[in-house]
Each structure stands twice: as C-alpha cells, then as structure tokens.
Amino acid sequence: MKKVALITGSKGGIGSAITSQLVNDGYRVIATYSTGNLQSAQDWFNEKEFTNEQVRLFELDVTNAEECADRLCTLVQEEGTVDVLVNNAGITRDGVFKKMTVQAWRDVIDTNLNSLFNVTQPLFGAMCEKGNGRIVNISSVNGLKGQFGQTNYSAAKAGMIGFSKALAFEGAKSGVTVNVVAPGYTGTPMVEKMKPEVLDAIKGQIPMKRLATPEEIASTVSFLVSDAGAYITGSTLSVNGGLHMH
Ligand code: CAA
Numbered sequence: 001m002k003k004v005a006l007i008t009g010s011k012g013g014i015g016s017a018i019t020s021q022l023v024n025d026g027y028r029v030i031a032t033y034s035t036g037n038l039q040s041a042q043d044w045f046n047e048k049e050f051t052n053e054q055v056r057l058f059e060l061d062v063t064n065a066e067e068c069a070d071r072l073c074t075l076v077q078e079e080g081t082v083d084v085l086v087n088n089a090g091i092t093r094d095g096v097f098k099k100m101t102v103q104a105w106r107d108v109i110d111t112n113l114n115s116l117f118n119v120t121q122p123l124f125g126a127m128c129e130k131g132n133g134r135i136v137n138i139s140s141v142n143g144l145k146g147q148f149g150q151t152n153y154s155a156a157k158a159g160m161i162g163f164s165k166a167l168a169f170e171g172a173k174s175g176v177t178v179n180v181v182a183p184g185y186t187g188t189p190m191v192e193k194m195k196p197e198v199l200d201a202i203k204g205q206i207p208m209k210r211l212a213t214p215e216e217i218a219s220t221v222s223f224l225v226s227d228a229g230a231y232i233t234g235s236t237l238s239v240n241g242g243l244h245m246h
Helices: 013-024 038-048 065-079 102-130 141-145 151-172 196-205 214-225
Strands: 004-007 028-033 055-059 084-087 133-138 176-183 236-239
Touching: 004 013, 013 028, 013 038, 013 084, 013 214, 028 038, 028 065, 038 055, 055 065, 065 102, 084 102, 084 214, 102 133, 102 151, 102 176, 133 151, 133 214, 141 151, 141 176, 141 236, 151 176, 176 214, 214 236
Parallel strands: 004 028, 004 084, 028 055, 084 133, 133 176, 176 236
Antiparallel strands: none
C-alpha cells in the first residue's frame, strides 16, 4: 500500500514541485485545488503526465472550516489513511499597512493561517490514532524577519510557526511530527508578479544572489516526511540562501 500525502495548493509553484517530489518518493498524492478551478487543475495534471494512481485532484476551499471537516473525513474513509499533510496553500495581497484594506488582511489570514486549523484538525486525530503522521507547514522567510508591505502575510506566516510548535507538543507521544519549512524568495509566479525593481533589490540582499528553485523547497519537505526525519519535530527549516539567519 502506498502512503498517502495531501498537499494543499498543489498546482502552485512550490506545491507543484512538492507534488512531483512526493510522487517520485512513491506517495499517492491528494492534490487540492481551490473551488471552481477544476479545469486549470486538470491542465496541470495532464501537463505533468501524472496517473490517477499517483495523483488525485481534490477540490477544497481551505478557508471553509465546515467544508474541510466534511470533505476530509470522507477522504480519509475513501483513501483509508492520510499519512502526510503539507499545508502549502498561500496567497499574497501586498501593500503598505496605512493603505491595507480589511479584505486584504482577512484574505491572507484566512488562506494562509486559518486554513491550518481547517485542514489539519480533520486529519490530525486519525494520524494520532494510527500512531504515525507527518505535518509540514510552508511558512516564509518573511514570517521570520518581517517584510515591508507584508503585515498581513508576515503575521500569517509567523502564526504558522507558533501553531506548528504547539501542535508538535500534542503529536509527539503519538508519533506525529509537525514542522515548518520557511522558504526564501523562490522562482514561482507569486514572486514573479512583484515589481522587477523591488525584486532586484531583494535579490541583491540574498547572500547567494539568486532565488531558490521550487525543487529546493520540495526536497526539504521530502526529507522531513521521510524516515530520516522521524526525530525532527517543532522545527523550522530555513531554505533562503542566507537571506535571514536565525
Ligand atoms: N524599506 C523601507 N522603505 C521602503 C521599502 C523598504 N523595504 N520599500 C519601499 N519603501 C518606501 C519607498 O521608498 C517609498 O517611499 P517614499 O514614499 O518616501 O518614496 C514608500 O515606501 C512606498 O514604496 P513603493 O513605491 O514600493 O509603494 P507601492 O505602494 O508602490 O508598493 C509594495 C508597495 C507593493 C508593498 C512594494 O513595496 C512591494 O512590492 N514590496 C515588497 C513586498 C514583498 O517582498 N513581497 C513578497 C512577495 S513574494 C512572497 O511573499 C513569497 C515569500 O514568502 C518570500
């Protein structure tokens, strides 16, 4: 029996690389996509040449607690297990705080932070009962160091780290590890939509003078969920080219 990994926001830049990596590692991946985006999810699935055995597309609004509870309980019954959860879904709504709308604040907190409650709670109990599970939450360098124009995003990404440390305590005696990967600036559509001059200035501050590749983030996730990562819990692994050392 293949192990099952659920990855939220699978077809995004980092999510897609994590999906490919875990498929290569031998997992069956449940790849979530947001409401109404079936066509683009199918296009991504076809482009990657996944099989239905390797990847199951799964519609999930990570901001909707009731929907997550309902659909994820059904999923566990259908699949028999979810061994690995990667909370990867995330958005940006950048803007200076003085001009930030309440909508830009709420959208980011809902998608990036409240989603951790919504998606993790229905799966965590089953992992504890089974005595085995791996949860990896994708935060950001900007949750660790803060970033001009990202009060909403930095708050959510820092919140993910506190959540993960607290849940790591609760999962430890049941064999469920909870860790954070904190990517730096990574070559994805999210980063590519930044103003070129702002991105150039940030690149200049990175000691390695380049963006991360999505595959470099994915291989870190792969390590954490593997047997080799069994004794790591409550940790935050930075993958940021030296942009922030903590
Ligand atoms: N520190 C201090 N001051 C800064 C600054 C900084 N880092 N950046 C800009 N400012 C100043 C500017 O000099 C300017 O000052 P004046 O008004 O005196 O001229 C003022 O702040 C306004 O700056 P902008 O012209 O940039 O304002 P804007 O409204 O056009 O843009 C912004 C605001 C969209 C937030 C833009 O500053 C920006 O894109 N910042 C970077 C945000 C960022 O890093 N986002 C990451 C997205 S990718 C991601 O999030 C993935 C991940 O995890 C890493």
